[in-house]
Amino acid sequence: MNGKDYVFTDSDLDGVGSFLVLKWILDTEISYKTTTHKNFRGDFVKFLSKNKISEFDTIYICDLNVSDHSDLLNYKNIVVIDHHNGKDNYDEFTKPTLVLDSDYTSTTKLVLKYGLDTIPNTNTKLTGAKAKLIQLVDDYDSYKLAHEESLGVNHVLWSYTGDRVAKFIQEFGDGFSGFSLHQKNMVVLANNKIHDQVENGEAFSYKTNIDGKPYKLISSVCSHNINEVASGLLKKHASDIVFIINPKSHSVSVRKRSGVGVNLNKLAGKLIDGGGHTDSAGGKLTEAFLKFTKLFKVEV
Numbered sequence: 134m135n136g137k138d139y140v141f142t143d144s145d146l147d148g149v150g151s152f153l154v155l156k157w158i159l160d161t162e163i164s165y166k167t168t169t170h171k172n173f174r175g176d177f178v179k180f181l182s183k184n185k186i187s188e189f190d191t192i193y194i195c196d197l198n199v200s201d202h203s204d205l206l207n208y209k210n211i212v213v214i215d216h217h218n219g220k221d222n223y224d225e226f227t228k229p230t231l232v233l234d235s236d237y238t239s240t241t242k243l244v245l246k247y248g249l250d251t252i253p254n255t256n257t258k259l260t261g262a263k264a265k266l267i268q269l270v271d272d273y274d275s276y277k278l279a280h281e282e283s284l285g286v287n288h289v290l291w292s293y294t295g296d297r298v299a300k301f302i303q304e305f306g307d308g309f310s311g312f313s314l315h316q317k318n319m320v321v322l323a324n325n326k327i328h329d330q331v332e333n334g335e336a337f338s339y340k341t342n343i344d345g346k347p348y349k350l351i352s353s354v355c356s357h358n359i360n361e362v363a364s365g366l367l368k369k370h371a372s373d374i375v376f377i378i379n380p381k382s383h384s385v386s387v388r389k390r391s392g393v394g395v396n397l398n399k400l401a402g403k404l405i406d407g408g409g410h411t412d413s414a415g416g417k418l419t420e421a422f423l424k425f426t427k428l429f430k431v432e433v
Contacts, residue, residue, distance in 0.1 A: 143196035150241035150270035151195035158248035196240035238275035262308025288323035331365035337429035
């Protein structure tokens, strides 16, 4: 395809994976902007100050919950692809194409489905190393971690300095065929950093009942490798739910141990003015959460 397209996507691994799959199935160079749920509106308004939506064949928005922005996005040439929310949140979107399915394990995989459903020869374009990268991104975003390289791919993305997304796209633009020596060193350094945070970082705990069942909660301050640090803390402190406070972004991430029945999306909505999945959520460092953390005691 040779149309004029544009992509807005999240700046995390699933967002970058979503962009790469679109690039591969459209089979052309395509301009993009990485952003976040929090920054999307400002970035899109800035985009509109220099561009007209009508100038593009398609504007894709991937791995971002944009349900609050129907006033900006209600155009036929906009396609929203996201696995975080279902269509119930997009009632006011009457013109865009909505590819939304919260049962999908990643937006990258949902973009693949979109391609298979709508773009000819998608299945022949995504084989070998490209199919492997899709598999690893989906494995990491679902946090099943069935493949040992999945964590490493995410470590590499977040270890780049400067424009890390552009560097990742450059180095993995043809898919995944193994790590270079430099990338292997990145993975080792990231693992060491995670281990140090889990073993030596201060943690706080609180035992309480949620929906009539007892749970042990843990909290800690960390601004890197959130999923891995959260997983390590849950194991080390035999906890059920962990809150990771990121002082750089003034945000809070919530994760839980496998098998815990608490809906983290609802919990995040109450405590941190946020949301997400039942197993993984995030939000703001709110006054309600700060008050709640006063109940926590130093874990020894």
